Amino acid sequence: MAEITIQNLVKTYPGQTERATDDVSLHVDDGEFMVLLGPSGCGKTTLLRMVAGLELPDAGSVHIGGRDVTYLPPNKRNLSMVFQSYAVFPHRRVRHNIGFGLAMAKVPKAEIEKKVAWAADLLQLGPYLDRYPAQLSGGQRQRVAVARAIVMDADVLLMDEPLSNLDALLRLGFRAELKRIVEQIGTTTLYVTHDQVEALSLGDRIAVMRTGQVAQLGRPIEVYDHPSDTFVGGFIGSPPMNFLDAMAHGGVDGGVDGGTITVGDAKLPAPGGLPDGPVRLGIRAEAISVVDAHTEGAVPAMVDVVEPLGAATLLTVRVGEQEVKVQVPPDVNVRNGQTVHLSLTPRAMRLYDAETGLGLDLR
Ligand SMILES: Nc1ncnc2c1ncn2[C@@H]1O[C@H](COP(=O)(O)OP(=O)(O)OP(=O)(O)O)[C@@H](O)[C@H]1O
Ligand SMILES: [Mg+2]
Known part of the structure; x- marks a missing residue:
């Protein structure tokens, strides 16, 4: 079981007066794909980082699989992440970047190779496995970061705008792939995007955020058909409502x-x-x-x-x-x-x- 329960999370960064997250509560069911959607600066990354353990809240709690992880370090949470600024190791080849977490976890070599090949195939990285990140385009580097996260069999997958550097066609293809992968592996996923089409297409449910708060939580069709306020209706849909x-x-x-x-x-x-x-x-x-x-x-x-x-x-x-x-x-x-x-x-x-x-x- 790996449901995520976020309760009353408050976070104000040092030196700021506005709260980055303002009393956010959210429950993600085991195996659910939850999308955090909202305009730039509304607190999506901050919320994700508190679930990851990269940021500590001023108040509130995070439970994963019923365990209070609010103050545990990231490596004690059994989660795997793709950041908005996707960090890949510059001095390691693509295949070692993808298999890095598995190698750290002492997974047998043959299994690592199998998983790396599977992920590389899925993300169309096969031809680049022996290159270094500096020899890749931005979109290819981003796919390396996604590949590294999905090979990990973690309880929880956290992704912060993992498709933002892909071109439109690749993004469309990868969106469908990602949906298939996540359905297949059934990992509880918290996925950040400001792209409403991506949110509608991927999410089992969408939490629409505005200025540090959840403005509406619901299935994509509910959020689209019955926006709870004019902000949500104006944010979701192209053209907006x-x-x-x-x-x-x-x-x-x-x-x-x-x-x-x-x-x-x-x-x-x-x-x-x-x-x-x-x-x-x-x-x-x-x-x-x-x-x-x-x-x-x-x-x-x-x-x-x-x-x-x-x-x-x-x-x-x-x-x-x-x-x-x-x-x-x-x-x-x-x-x-x-x-x-x-x-x-x-x-x-x-x-x-x-x-x-x-x-x-x-x-
Ligand atoms: N390290 C920091 N120090 C101070 N303020 C910060 C810091 N990180 C974020 N903020 C502020 O907190 C608020 C929420 O930021 P956050 O990064 O969570 O937004 P976001 O929804 O992820 O936006 P984007 O879509 O642009 O990535 C913003 O007002 C931002 O300026
Ligand atoms: Mg962000």
């Missing part, structure tokens, strides 16, 4: 037969029981379609930019003063400057408090 200023009318006695949301001149049906007043209406680009002008509830908009992306076309339109992204099929014929009518899929609409940006719970 649209947020429109709207007016809510709660309906008769706040009854179940529904209220309305007014966006510009258009009145849309909405769940009953809403407080009357301004709200932020969140909706994803793919949940908006271009419809005939006479469609009920259609919102008029002016097309600003048309971007064909191959599989779909992305429109940037204006609803009054507000900019909205709309994803339409590639064969939809629209031009700049044209007026179109938008239909918003009712079940994809999310409502947020106009001031705090927090989700209004309507489910």
Whole structure:
């Protein structure tokens, strides 16, 4: 068993006033792949380093497999890591870099060779096994660091942006490989990234972080479909979720037969029981379609930019003063400057408090 339990971790670096992690609690199940996702500086690396034992918290605790490891040194935690600044030993060949941890653990030579070959194959490092790190590209060096970590059979695998130096194609291929490897070896994994696509693709669950705190924790589809606040909705998804200023009318006695949301001149049906007043209406680009002008509830908009992306076309339109992204099929014929009518899929609409940006719970 190697679940990770993080409780109320607080860390302020010396000389800083802001907390790098601000009372973070998080439970990672045995064998789970948990992604820490968030913008630069939100505390992802700090949290990972406290789990690793490279940084000590001011308060709180870390348990791995039920054991309190908060103040244990890294080598007493049975974990293996890939750092954001991937350190490889410059004076050792690639094969010795990959097998380093195994050699330290006195694993028999034949087994080391087998594992090194397996990892090198997986990470397409076969041709470089006898080179020194200085003779590799940045992406190749990073893959050496990943290979070194995955050969270790540790209880817990910690990875801090391990794909950041790979080119787009390699990254895509490696992402799928990594998913397969981790499912195969079933190691509990804590994985840091600021790439939301990577997070959605890899994570069993995602912890979205903001300024040292977990803003939302959930399965990728939950986080994508039901962002808990406008920050999460704006961070996850490409393009990010649209947020429109709207007016809510709660309906008769706040009854179940529904209220309305007014966006510009258009009145849309909405769940009953809403407080009357301004709200932020969140909706994803793919949940908006271009419809005939006479469609009920259609919102008029002016097309600003048309971007064909191959599989779909992305429109940037204006609803009054507000900019909205709309994803339409590639064969939809629209031009700049044209007026179109938008239909918003009712079940994809999310409502947020106009001031705090927090989700209004309507489910
Ligand atoms: N050694 C340090 N001394 C002082 N402040 C630090 C130190 N390391 C990090 N910080 C600060 O703590 C906060 C969190 O940093 P952290 O490295 O955890 O962010 P991150 O989420 O990993 O960001 P990135 O995506 O850029 O790697 C930041 O405000 C950062 O400036
Ligand atoms: Mg970092």
